[in-house]
Amino acid sequence: MANSPSGETLTERIVRVLETFDTDRTVQTPAEIGRRARLPSSTAHRMVTDLVECGLLERDEDQRVRLGMRLWELALRGSRALRLRQAALPFMERVQARIREHTQLAVVENGETLFVERLSHPKGGANIARVAGRLPLHASSSGLVLLANGPEDLRERVLAGPLEAVSPETVTDPARLRRHLARIRREGVVVAPGSVEGVSTGVAVPVRERPGQVVAALSVVLPRDAPYGPAIEELRAAAAGITAALGAQRP
Incomplete structure (x- = not known):
């Protein structure tokens, strides 16, 4: 041009x-x-x-x-996001039906967390994430999962800062964030109370297309004082189902 x-x-x-x-x-x-x-x-x-x-x-x-x-x-023709959403939606619907809170699917796009799908329960708590909306990678449970499991050069760019505080509880200290990301990789889950909004806790797990390849994050947004054990169990089961569905889509 x-x-x-x-x-x-x-x-x-x-x-x-x-x-x-x-x-x-x-x-x-x-x-x-x-x-x-x-x-x-x-x-x-x-x-x-x-x-x-x-x-x-x-x-x-x-x-x-x-x-x-x-x-x-x-945008939808052959879109990676469309393929991912089609595989994920049945499992997201099951998570939302059982947990009854906001259920979200996010990917990395240009160094940020991009939300490609969200199911909202009528009685769900506070949640600023929207479909086609973005947040910094370090500032939400979805972004933390994607950052922890993403390429090392991406992590280093984010850790080099500046790390924006979306809420008073967003982790903005690089050393603390680095330790947090290592723990997320080990445990395969993140529980992030107050990282976006003080009244909410984000819980997220990675979604893999094949072993070792994380393509998305699946999350729920819970009220701050809600137990998160059942959400982790449902998210992990759903992520496994999405991985199987993505595998079935491959020629």
Whole structure:
């Protein structure tokens, strides 16, 4: 793709435009998109028009813009997340039915925890994680499992900091976090009270596609004072089921 006067490629600018949308900001004007994407107004309007014509963005009757259905369609074609979700959902449903709390599936994406599925119980406690939402790897039970079982170079980059405190109880001391990650690898589970919200405890286990290859984290979010033994048992059984289902999907 040709470079702009700033040296950016067209692809980089398109990504900046799409990244202005999130779960709390689903509709914007072209001017708002341009400001948040740090693009000149004329460039933003032209790019928005082109992306609408391609179906990657859509306009409503008030000329506001949202992500287009074609973007969703393309994202699902052959998506690793789709394959993982299809394998995991029956087992997540069983966990939620038995534990009756938020049940989540997360992967590593660009050095962060990306939540690809969440089942929410009507009486579930506090939980800020959302589908397509992100958290720092060190700040949630899912992220801690992924970080502990991920590549060493990823761990070292995260441990080098800065380690953001999402809550007062998020572990931000590198030496303490390193010990915590080693314990998670040994035990195959993490119980993280208050790491995201003080009233909740995250419990997570790794999901493997084959021995030694962790592809996701499966977690539940419990009230702070709830016993977590039953959740660990259910999560481990579900993770084993997902691993078997992923194996059955392979040609």
